Amino acid sequence: MDARSSLLHARRFKAAEWAFWCLAFAAPALLPSHALMLNEMAIVALFAVSLDLILGYSGIVSLGHAAFLGLGAYSAALFAKFILPDPLLGLCVGVGASLVLGYLCSFSIMRGSDLTRLMVTLGTALILLELANKFGDITGGSDGLQGVVMAPLFGRFEFDLMGQVAAWYSIGVLFVLFVLMRRLVHSPLGASLMAVRDNALRARAIGIHVNGRLSLIYTLAAGVAGAAGALLAQTTGFASLDVFAMDRSADVMLMLVMGGVGWLYGGVVGAVLFKLMYDVIANITPQYWTFWIGLFLVVLMRVGRERLVRPWTWFGASRKEQA
């Protein structure tokens, strides 16, 4: 294949991708009883993909990505409750708030080791958690922000109790943002981010403004996480302090690692896998389901994803390497 068409090929939407998205949009109609779960999957998938932008494509580790999810959730919920109940406007407000916070926080992650970044991001999420707790008059404190009632989507589609409209809304937003992010990672900008991730020293030596790039991608990822938060608050009619919790940040990293880091579909696959595993295992052993998640994680990291999905390489592969 010649150079140009191979580069352009990477960006083209493949048949399997079309099939996947068609299936995603058909799912709420095919499985109406699971619409709520599908909605939840779409939201965490969006959250996981936003983490992939910084972790997978830019090499920034974060244990506080829930800060942006939470801010998106609270700002969308507050906007719906006190100003306008329109979902799309609320979504924009959630994204906007998280973009601003993401930009401000981006200065805290530019320098330092992975450990520094883990702690700084974790700290940011904790600060926001306690702020939301402290200003209970506005946020409802530990009781959560209740009574968020959304207007119909596009003024026509009421959010139903089954969650079908909610699921389509979330899957639709996931799709639109996914397509935009997919464009970004296959662009010159996306390539320069990967260059910064792979080797910041050299990236600087070829004229890339490294801190500018880190700031840009961190801000964008925060905005996408904010969108996920807004969807969460809007479709559940509720925002609670646990959106800021460290579990959220840790779970989303876990999902992303399960699905594959540095691959946008990894976030989606990981979120679906995580939710399915939760559903299946929690049915069998409701109290000890994290045991199995933990075991899976250890096996996944030790064996490696490449080999785990190719069982025929499990035996004899190491012998071949030695040869």
Place this chain on the structure above:
Amino acid sequence: MSEFALETTGLVKRFGGIVATDHVNLRIKQGARHALIGPNGAGKTTLINLMTGVLPVSEGRIVLQGQDISHLAPEQRVARGMVRTFQINQLFASMTPLETLVMVISQHLGLGKRWWQPLGQRGDVVDRATALLTQFHLMEVMHQRTEHLAYGKRRLLEMAIALACEPRVLLLDEPVAGVPAGERDELLAIVAQLPADVSVVLIEHDMDLVFGFADRITVLVNGAVLTEGTPQEIAHDQRVKDVYLGQAHV
């Protein structure tokens, strides 16, 4: 155009009480093939870091193509044509040589922030990348991830990346370091064929390479310039011989 591609005047770098670069005056002519030599610890690396902006200067001026760049950020110096290679390969492990060069060229042409276009949208960018891949004998491996390339190929890519930035002054930091004998000639031929209008500063330990390549040589000892001259003059300079035999009286 000024007579000199690169000029440093009274360049000083102090780390606490230690003077790592001691009033260095360098003049690199347009299109020069200039070698910078000196024993270990002579301050060659510090000097490169000062010129490329990785380290801030303590005193003195750096002038590139008549423009004072002493206080510009590293990426601004690259944009003005000051480009370096690294003694230890500094590459982008997960990208292919093709992706790497298209990315670098896009960046250099100011397209680095276009998020809506695919990498490879611009035919002229891809053409320039394939020209470099051909020149550096990387065509047959252009789709392999860099981390899987042989060492010699990575060394070539190291230099191709610098050339993709269209340097006016190219700082080559030991370009053949660690390259096995069989692959050295390929690299040396490429160094010899660098465009004539690019001024090259070669930092090298290998004296055969230095004397074969350079038209001027600067000898650096203890952070200061010991002497400067043609290869002929340097080869017969008693002080240089002393320094390399470990009997420096400076």
